[in-house]
Amino acid sequence: NFKTSKTNLDGTVDGIYTNKSGNRALVMMHFSTTAQISYNAADYRAFLLGSDTSLNSEPVSTGGIKGSFYAFGSTGYVGVLLNADRPFDRQVLNLTVRANAELTMPVAEQAHNGGKLAGDETFSKYDQWRVFFNPGASGVQKIAALDALTFDPAQAYYEVALKEEEAEARNALDQKLVEMRTNLTQIQSYTSDLQTTKIDGLFLRPPAVPVSIATDKITGVSAAEAENGASTLALHTKHVVPGGFALNWRAGDVYDGYLDALVPAGQSYAQFFTKKRDEGTDPTSQQVSDMLWILSDGTSLTQDYQSSDVTMRPLMN
Known part of the structure; x- marks a missing residue:
């Protein structure tokens, strides 16, 4: 998780995703849908540096990296897409994202540093946050959206943010269908019972x-x-x-x-x-x-009999 350095907004890193070749990476992050952030990608700038094991800055070892910033409408999701000339090295990268449009009043005193490193005063001057990640690490999740010749932000958003929610919704729908099937079976069973449950020769006609x-x-x-x-x-x-x-x-x-x-x-x-x-x-x-609950003699169970009538209770229950 992270916080923006001036506006103090909470954000979450959803994950680091790559293509099969390992030369394209996507850093997906999101804020709350109620967070006052810009939905315009042009209002953001991203800066990429390499890091050593102590998180000290160093040059990026993977050459030819080009980046693009994406804002996924009013969902609160944002992403940084990185394309390299070759597969990413196993190097920790530090990504700083700067929001040039502050839609929330800056907080006067911060109890955090928004990911600020020693000597980096830009976090006080600009509304920024920082993410450390290693796109060349083993086990990085691969998504189909990054293998497409042309990157489709909608597909990436679906695979990262919506696919799991959709699976949960489908499971809920399936459970409702199981419940409906059980209810229909019960209705059939109760309807059959109406023919066999008799009081003094009377039985309920199926309504x-x-x-x-x-x-x-x-x-x-x-x-x-x-x-x-x-x-x-x-x-x-x-x-x-x-x-x-x-x-x-x-x-x-x-x-x-x-x-x-x-x-x-x-x-x-x-x-x-x-x-x-x-x-x-x-x-x-x-x-x-x-x-209408009508008995076989044409009388009404609800209108012609009282609920206190013990003799008719088997038909009422």
């Missing part, structure tokens, strides 16, 4: 299933059931709740985007989401509360 779930069906297997550990569970339904989406989320990812699969031809994204917003809500809870 009309709410429209919101009447056509629901879960197919496939869960990750725990699959031989390869990959879930194939999918919801099939003819009913999409107002404001909801009919989307096969397994077929895409955040980097490629889902909007083109969702938005009908001829509609803009804004028009589509405005229409979705105006669709209202699904009266599912009302449908459930309005369900």
Whole structure:
């Protein structure tokens, strides 16, 4: 972690990433999304030096390094991309990043030095932070975005910041599908029980299933059931709740985007989401509360009998 030297903003180094050849490296860092930082890459400057084992400055041993600074919109993420003529040497590098645009009032007295080294007064004059890293070290994580002929910042951001979050979201969706499958199985079981649970020859007729779930069906297997550990569970339904989406989320990812699969031809994204917003809500809870529980003789379990009626309790429970 680090702090900016004048504005005292906390930052985190997410990692150091390289390509397979080892001659391209990306230092990814982020601030809180609420931090007052510039989203314009032109407002930053980066300085690179080599360091010995005592973190004293020395020349960079890898030749031909060129750098670029990237700001990933309002996400709070920033990155420095380094391209070298050959694979990086196993040398600790010290990267100083200077923010020329201070969007937060400087803190009068600092209890830290923002990574300042002895004799470096620029940390008092400018809002800076420093990161030490070794792009030539063994075990540095490699990402596909750095192997592309042309660097795509969006792909790098996806691989570093979003891919893991997307995996967590997919796991949550899979758990919901497992839960829905269990609920549908319970509904089928309870419906069958209605035919066999009788009081004085009376039994409950299966009520009309709410429209919101009447056509629901879960197919496939869960990750725990699959031989390869990959879930194939999918919801099939003819009913999409107002404001909801009919989307096969397994077929895409955040980097490629889902909007083109969702938005009908001829509609803009804004028009589509405005229409979705105006669709209202699904009266599912009302449908459930309005369900009629009718006995085989045509009487109503809820209207013609009291909850205190002991003889009818097996049907009420």
